Amino acid sequence: MSKEKLLRIENLTLHFNTQKGPVQAVDGVFFELGHKEAVVVLGESGCGKSSLAKALLRLLPRNVSRYDGKVYLEGTEIMGMDDETYRRNVRWIRMSLVPQAAMNSLNPVLKVGDQVAEPMVVHHGVKKEEALVQAAKMFQHVGVPVDFLDRYAFELSGGMRQRVAIAMALVTAPGLVVLDEPTSALDVLTQANIFNVLKRLKHELEVSFILITHDIATSSELADSVAVMYAGQIVETSDARSFFKEPLHPYSRMLMASVPRLRANIEPEFITGQPPSLLHPPTGCRFADRCPKRFSKCSEEPPVFNVESKQVKCWLYES
Amino acid sequence: MTTTTNEKKTLVEVKHLVKYFPVRAGLLQRTVAHVQAVDDVSFNIKEGETVGMVGESGCGKTTIGRTMLRLVEPTSGEVIVDGKDVFKMRAPQLKEMRRNMQIIFQDPYASLDPRMPIGESVMEGLNIHKMGTKQERYELMLKTLKKVGLEEYHSRRYPHEFSGGQRQRIGIARALALQPKFIVCDEPVSALDVSIQSQVLNILKDLQKEFGLTYLFIAHNLSVVEHISDRVAVMYLGKMVELATREDLYREPLHPYTRALMSAIPIPDPSIKRERIILKGDVPSPLNPPKGCRFHTRCPIAVSQCSQEEPQFKEVKPNHWVACWLAE
C-alpha cells in the first residue's frame, strides 16, 4: 500500500430536518488530503461548505436527520467513534476549526490571550501559565505582537482578530485545521497578508489545511489540491496545478471565467440562474439547469469519472 | 475617450470635503477626539461618467458617498450638483435632490425591509415622492423590476425568498425607480459570490447606457472597478491619494499605495510568479493619523521628507493626480 494519506473522506453525508423536508446540505462528499498539504473546497454560497466543516468536526445542530459516511484520519476511521472518544481524541486534538466569521465571534469581555490559551487548558489539561506561554508562541507564528495578549477583541483590527482566531485553532497543535471562509470579510491587502501567514504556517508547523471558500482567485495562493462543491456534492477533485490551468467540470470552468482579471480585455462572465434548492435537488445532474454543455444524458445523475488522476462528476467525461 | 469625457458637463463637484466624527467619552459625553474620516477631498464627476473609488475599510469611502447625499452632515466643504450646493439646501430642495441622487448599499440582506414584499419596497420611494398615480407607480415598479431581470410574480415575494444576487438587483431597482441622475453604488458586489458579481456589474452598465446615469462606484478591490469605471480614485485614511483615467491608473499607477493594492489582487494561476508588495502593519487610527504623508508609516519607499511634510494632491501628468513626494 502507498503512503497513508492524512485524511480520506468517503461518502460523507449530513442532512437536516426542516418543516419543508430534509435539506441535503452534504451529500456523498469525498476527497483526500496529504500531510502538510492544503485542499481548497470551492463553492458558491449555500452549497453546503459550512455544513461540511460541521460534519467533519462533529459540531452538529439538533435537527440532523442523517449523518454518515467514512472519514479516515491518519488511517483511523473517526465517524464510528462514540461522541466521548471523538471529543477526547479528535476535535481540537487532531483537527480544529476556524469557523466562518470567527473574527467577529471572539468573546468581547475576555482578553484575546486568555481566549487563545483556553483550548490548551480545556483539551490538554495544562496550567493556565503554561497555556499562555503556548498562546504567546502562536501569536508570533500568526504575526500578532505578543503584547496584544492582554488586549480585548474590540481593540484589534479585523485582520488582527482573524489572526487571533487562527492562533486559537493552532494552539493545541492539531495536524489539520479547517478554515471556513477565513478572509472573505477582509480587504485585499489584509487577505494577502493572511494568506502569507497561512503559507508560512504550513511549513513552520507542518500543518495541513482544508480551506473552504467561494473565492477561487485567493484560494489559488495556498492550494495543493482542489475539491469543487456544488449543491451538496463534490463535482471535481484535482491537483491544484492542473485545476488552475484548466478545470474540467463545466461548473468549475464557469467559476474560473467569472474571476475579474487586471488589465484583461475579456470581461468576467457570470453564472446565470441559481443553484438548486437542497430541499428537493433535481434527480439528474444538479448543475444541468445552468450548464451550457447539457445534453440528453444529463437528466440522469452522472457518476464520478476518473480522468487521469482527477475525478469529475459529469457525463462529458464518460469514456 | 479622454477627450469625449472632457467635453461632457460636470454633474457633481466635491470641493474640500471634510468630515470629522466626534468621539465622546465620560459622564458628560464631552468630545474627546475626532475621527478624521474624510479630510479635504476634492474631485468631480461628469454626466454619464463612472468614477470608481477604492481603498481599505475605514478609509472614508462610504462616508464620502453618504455625505454627498447628506445622509451624513459634513464638517465643511461643498458638494455642487447641477449647479446647486447640496449642503445649503433646505428641506423641500433636499427632497427634490434626493430623488435625483440615490444610493445602493453594500449589504443586500440588511437594506430591504424583511416584512415588505419587494414590489412595495421598490415603490416606497415613488410613494414618498408622490410620483404619478397609483396605477402609474405600480407600472413603473414592474418596468424597473424587468430592467434588473425580475418578473411580476417576484414583486409579491419577500426578501428572504431571494438569493444575495437577486436582493442586490432589487436594491438597484429601488434606487432606479425614482429615475435619478446620479447613483452612489457603495460596494454593491462585495457581499456577493464572485460567480455572480459580474452579472450585477453588467446590469449597472446597461442601465447607465440606457438612462445616461452617472455613478460613484465604491469598492475595496481594484479588480472590481476596472471594467466599470471611466476614472478611478484611490483613498487612504481619509485622503485621496491618486485619481486618473482607468487606462492611466492601471497602466501606470503612480502612488505606492495604489501599487500595493494592485499587487495584492489575487490571480487564479499559481504558475505566475509575481512580486507582491506587502505593506507592514495595519492602517493607522484615523483618530490620530500620522503627520506628513499619512501613508509614510507603511510606505515601502518613504524618504525622510515624507514623515515631515504632507504632499499636495497635484496633477503630475494630464488628468493624473497624485499626492506623493516621489511622484513629481
Ligand SMILES: Nc1ncnc2c1ncn2[C@@H]1O[C@H](COP(=O)(O)OP(=O)(O)OP(=O)(O)O)[C@@H](O)[C@H]1O
Ligand atoms: N441547522 C440547519 N437546519 C436546516 N438547514 C440548514 C442548517 N444548516 C444549514 N442549512 C442549510 O443547508 C444549506 C447549506 O448551508 P451551508 O451553511 O453549509 O452553506 P455554505 O456553503 O457554507 O454557504 P455560505 O457560503 O453562504 O457560508 C443551506 O441551504 C442552509 O440553509
Ligand code: SF4
Ligand atoms: S453532466 Fe451534463 S449537465 Fe451536468 S455538468 Fe456535465 S454536461 Fe453539464
Ligand SMILES: [Mg+2]
Ligand atoms: Mg458557509
